[in-house]
Amino acid sequence: MQAVSTGIICALAWCALAASPPAQQEPQDPKAAPTATRPAPQGREAEIRAEAEGDRASRLTLKLKDRDLRDVVASIAKKANVNIIMDPGIEEPVTIDLQDVHWRQALELVAEQAGCIVGEAAGSVLKVEKPPRVYFAFENTDIQKVIDTIAKISGANIVVAPEVKGSITVRLKNIPWRDALDASVKTLGFVVVEEERGILRVVPASNIEQDLVARTIPLRYVRPASIYVPFIDSEYIENRRAKTQLQKNEINFTLLDTLKAMITPDVGSLQYIQETNAIVVKDTRPVVESVASTIAMIDVEPSQIYLDVRFVTTSNEDVLDFGVSPGSTGWSASIGLGQIPTRLPFDLGAGGWDDKVMAIEPTGGVRVGPFASENGNDPAIVDIPNVVFGAIDFREVTATLRLLQRDGRSRIEQAPQIVALDHQTATIFVGEAVRYAQARVEQGQAGGLLLALEEGDQSPVSVGFQLLATPHVVPGTDKVILEVIPQRTALTGTGSTSLAPAGFDVFKVGSGGQEGTIALPRVASSTLATTVLLRGGQTAVLGGLKSTTESETETKLPLLGDIPVLGHLFKNTTRQKTASTMLVFITPSVIRSPEDMEKSMASALEEKIRDHGSPLSQGRDAVFGARK
Numbered sequence: 001m002q003a004v005s006t007g008i009i010c011a012l013a014w015c016a017l018a019a020s021p022p023a024q025q026e027p028q029d030p031k032a033a034p035t036a037t038r039p040a041p042q043g044r045e046a047e048i049r050a051e052a053e054g055d056r057a058s059r060l061t062l063k064l065k066d067r068d069l070r071d072v073v074a075s076i077a078k079k080a081n082v083n084i085i086m087d088p089g090i091e092e093p094v095t096i097d098l099q100d101v102h103w104r105q106a107l108e109l110v111a112e113q114a115g116c117i118v119g120e121a122a123g124s125v126l127k128v129e130k131p132p133r134v135y136f137a138f139e140n141t142d143i144q145k146v147i148d149t150i151a152k153i154s155g156a157n158i159v160v161a162p163e164v165k166g167s168i169t170v171r172l173k174n175i176p177w178r179d180a181l182d183a184s185v186k187t188l189g190f191v192v193v194e195e196e197r198g199i200l201r202v203v204p205a206s207n208i209e210q211d212l213v214a215r216t217i218p219l220r221y222v223r224p225a226s227i228y229v230p231f232i233d234s235e236y237i238e239n240r241r242a243k244t245q246l247q248k249n250e251i252n253f254t255l256l257d258t259l260k261a262m263i264t265p266d267v268g269s270l271q272y273i274q275e276t277n278a279i280v281v282k283d284t285r286p287v288v289e290s291v292a293s294t295i296a297m298i299d300v301e302p303s304q305i306y307l308d309v310r311f312v313t314t315s316n317e318d319v320l321d322f323g324v325s326p327g328s329t330g331w332s333a334s335i336g337l338g339q340i341p342t343r344l345p346f347d348l349g350a351g352g353w354d355d356k357v358m359a360i361e362p363t364g365g366v367r368v369g370p371f372a373s374e375n376g377n378d379p380a381i382v383d384i385p386n387v388v389f390g391a392i393d394f395r396e397v398t399a400t401l402r403l404l405q406r407d408g409r410s411r412i413e414q415a416p417q418i419v420a421l422d423h424q425t426a427t428i429f430v431g432e433a434v435r436y437a438q439a440r441v442e443q444g445q446a447g448g449l450l451l452a453l454e455e456g457d458q459s460p461v462s463v464g465f466q467l468l469a470t471p472h473v474v475p476g477t478d479k480v481i482l483e484v485i486p487q488r489t490a491l492t493g494t495g496s497t498s499l500a501p502a503g504f505d506v507f508k509v510g511s512g513g514q515e516g517t518i519a520l521p522r523v524a525s526s527t528l529a530t531t532v533l534l535r536g537g538q539t540a541v542l543g544g545l546k547s548t549t550e551s552e553t554e555t556k557l558p559l560l561g562d563i564p565v566l567g568h569l570f571k572n573t574t575r576q577k578t579a580s581t582m583l584v585f586i587t588p589s590v591i592r593s594p595e596d597m598e599k600s601m602a603s604a605l606e607e608k609i610r611d612h613g614s615p616l617s618q619g620r621d622a623v624f625g626a627r628k
Contacts, residue, residue: 048072050079050103054592056300057475060106062098069094069114073128076107087129090116102476117176124296134180137171143188146170147202150181161203164190193285209267214282217292222299223277224253230427232468232485234527255298259291302422304591305471306600311414311486313526315580414465414488419591419600422473431464434491439509439518453518461521463489463503473590478536480588485529486542488582493522526582534588542584549578 047067050058058080064072069092077084080103092114098106107126108118116130132154138146143166151158154177166188172180182192185202193201193208203211231239256272259279263270268283270291281291420426438456465488472481491503500506500519509516528543556562556571563570591597 048075048079051477052590052592053079054081055303055473055476056081058103059100059476060098060103061100062096062106062110064097064110065095066093067095068092069110069116069128072110073107076103076110079103083125085121085125085127087127090114090128090130092116120293131176131178133174134177135173139169140167141169142166143168143184143190146184147181150177150184153177157197157199159199159201161201161207163204163207164188164202191286194289195285208284208286209264211284212268212282213285213288214280215288215292217279217281217295219277219279219295219299221301222255222295224251224274230425230468232427232466232487232527233462234485234487234525236527237485237529255295259294262287262291262294302424303473304419304421304597305473305480305482306419306589306591306597307417307467307469307471307482307484308587308589309414309416309418309467309484309486310583310585311416311465311467311488312583312585313488313580314583315578318577320575416465416467418467418469419597420469420471422471425468425470427466427468429462429464429466431462431466431489433460434463434503434521435460436504436521437518438520439516456520461489461491461523463491463523465489471588474533478590480534480536480590481531482534482586482588483531484542484586485527486584486586487525487527489523489525491521492524493520495519528584532586534586536588536590539585539587542586543582546579546581548580551576 047063049061052058060076060079062072069090070086072094073084073086076082082103084107094110094113096110096113098109101109104118107128111118111128114130115133116128119127119129121127134150134153136149138149143164144160146168147158147160147164150156156177158181164185168184168187170180170184172183181200181202185192189205190202191205191208193203193211195201229239251272251274253272256270259281260270263281264283264287268281268287270282271280272278273280279291279295281288283291414430416428416430418426418428436456436459437453438459440452440454442452465486467487468485470483472483473479474481493500493503493505495501495504495506497506499517503521504519505522506517506519509518526543530542532540532542534540553574553576554571555574556567560569561567561571589596589600591600
């Protein structure tokens with residue numbers, strides 16, 4: 001009894017001390033230095049830095065010295081984008097130095113240094129309050145007397161059930177009264193249930209199952225996974241999410257599994273209403289409050305990521321073409337010859353048959369032949385017919401020397417821009433679908449083979465550029481973990497006819513009397529799949545695949561081109577070297593507010609204006625007004 005009396009006397013003494021009015025202070029000198037309760041001077045907010053301002057997962061760096069607690073709490077609320085209220089009358093200076101700490105932990109450490117605590121009010125609002133603290137020691141004292149002492153010190157409304165009985169030994173010093181109450185009743189197996197208007201009930205743990213409460217919690221941003229799954233069709237990647245099979249009436253919503261694990265077994269229940277995107281929970285009040293608190297932490301506005309991607313393919317082609325060959329391409333040096341009459345293959349004057357068809361001068365001095373003059377003794381008069389019996393014609397032969405070098409550069413650029421939610425997959429495709437046919441041989445009714453055409457198994461072919469990206473913002477930072485898959489597909493066939501258009505090649509099908517031709521596309525594809533870590537606004541080069549192709553072609557005249565040394569006059573050599581490079585540039589930007597979105601869109605619009613010149617700028621001013 002003596003120990004009990006001593007504990008009660010000590011408790012009443014502390015009650016009297018807490019209830020006594022504060023000592024009067026001397027009037028403050030108006031010329032004295034300003035106190036910490038006055039507004040903080042400009043530049044003080046720089047003492048609290050956040051890498052990702054406005055993010056609910058912000059991590060803060062604090063370097064504070066004699067800063068007013070209200071100013072510190074206001075800065076944390078702004079940088080973390082949360083609602084924090086304070087009890088009136090809290091005026092405490094804070095001095096603290098923290099590096100890269102989560103904002104909630106920083107808030108609790110700052111409040112603790114000022115003798116305050118951080119609690120949760122309705123609607124996910126945090127409240128900084130300074131509750132009375134208890135200093136008492138009880139030894140083997142009835143629990144109801146301990147609860148009554150705490151109620152007198154704190155001024156709280158506490159209702160104790162008649163089943164709450166037992167003795168407890170307590171020694172507490174400078175502890176908030178609510179922590180002292182919870183620790184005291186839990187020691188004997190009881191619980192504290194908070195009712196409306198701040199009324200606290202101390203009841204046995206078995207009784208709370210009789211006081212089940214139901215609550216509907218609407219979800220704002222968190223939703224089940226969409227039934228539409230973005231994908232890229234490539235042999236180098238596998239879309240595992242698309243292969244996930246759901247049972248009938250099953251929802252792919254991992255949050256439900258987490259919340260259902262918090263429900264009291266065989267007592268509580270939790271249901272998801274898909275039409276209104278809301279959670280209906282029925283359980284004891286502490287469990288319901290725990291579920292609501294968990295949802296409040298998860299159901300926050302997600303960040304958006306603006307992705308600017310540049311897909312560039314460049315190629316350099318060097319051609320060296322030299323030699324002698326028919327043609328007229330490039331620089332040329334040509335020699336053209338005419339027709340040269342000749343006696344060949346005639347041998348005049350040998351007494352053969354050819355002497356009888358020509359006017360010749362035989363050994364006797366008299367010209368003979370059908371074309372000899374009537375005065376055969378006059379050697380100056382000879383009739384030569386207008387007939388050439390032999391000639392070498394060089395008019396169709398041109399010897400050409402070409403020596404040139406071509407350096408061709410081609411650039412194919414795609415610049416897709418897309419905005420995606422945090423942890424959500426997005427895709428964009430720019431191109432067209434090209435259909436094609438394939439040949440099939442089947443046996444006819446008469447036993448012969450028939451050649452039939454049908455649409456190809458892999459038709460249509462998607463030609464163009466596609467980007468698949470899944471961004472993940474690192475909480476509390478401006479960094480993005482980006483899963484990105486860019487893919488470019490193009491037709492590279494050499495066709496140029498109506499049968500085989502550009503990008504297609506012609507193939508022969510069938511045999512014998514069933515031969516035919518068919519045009520099929522030749523497809524070149526470039527795919528890159530990777531995961532990178534980037535800071536917002538930082539550009540990374542995702543691809544640098546470089547390929548080089550060299551070829552040498554020799555064209556020559558038969559036999560003459562094989563003559564040593566002189567053969568170079570009758571042949572032509574072409575050497576070609578082609579180098580191609582694929583580059584993918586990607587720049588993510590984290591968007592956490594409408595202002596960030598407006599800034600990103602304005603930047604993209606300015607870039608388009610620069611690309612298209614002043615007419616677009618004038619058109620924009622006509623629609624949106626001139627920018628000041």
